[in-house]
Amino acid sequence: MAAIELTDANFQAEVINSDVPVLVDFWAAWCGPCRAIAPIVSELATEYEGKAKVGKVDVDTNPQTATSYGIRSIPTLLFFVGGEVRDQMIGSASKREFQKKLDALVAQVV
Numbered sequence: 001m002a003a004i005e006l007t008d009a010n011f012q013a014e015v016i017n018s019d020v021p022v023l024v025d026f027w028a029a030w031c032g033p034c035r036a037i038a039p040i041v042s043e044l045a046t047e048y049e050g051k052a053k054v055g056k057v058d059v060d061t062n063p064q065t066a067t068s069y070g071i072r073s074i075p076t077l078l079f080f081v082g083g084e085v086r087d088q089m090i091g092s093a094s095k096r097e098f099q100k101k102l103d104a105l106v107a108q109v110v
Contacts, residue, residue: 003045004055008064014055016083021052021105023098026069026076028060033092034075040095044102051106081105 006014006024015022025041027034045054059066059074069078069085079087079101086108087101 003041004053006055006057006062006065008062011057011062011065014053015080018053018080018083021086021102021109022080023048023052023054023102024078024080025054025056026059026066026071026074026078027056028058028074031074037075037092040098043095044098048102048106052102079105081108 003025004014015024023041023044025034025037027038029035041054041056048054057065059071073090075091077089077098078085079089086105089097089101
């Protein structure tokens with residue numbers, strides 16, 4: 001399963017109203033580090049299917065959502081539970097680092 005394309009229009013339904021944890025990757029096509037972690041984000045979407053959602057927000061086409069969360073540098077990854085930001089990571093990181101944060105959130109919900 002690929003990461004969900006999140007937009008200003010569907011962010012509320014897909015993230016805020018989600019009954020499972022959500023990892024949101026704020027990115028842009030021109031951002032090198034964003035492209036570098038894109039395969040990891042896709043792998044996480046597949047591995048956490050049914051336990052968590054993984055989505056991507058293109059900050060250039062969805063400025064309202066990016067602005068509302070104070071995104072100033074990308075990639076920024078926000079981790080949501082119950083519609084609230086519970087954790088964040090700014091910049092590139094290893095797959096294991098992303099997994100640790102997601103595992104912690106999934107454990108809270110179960």
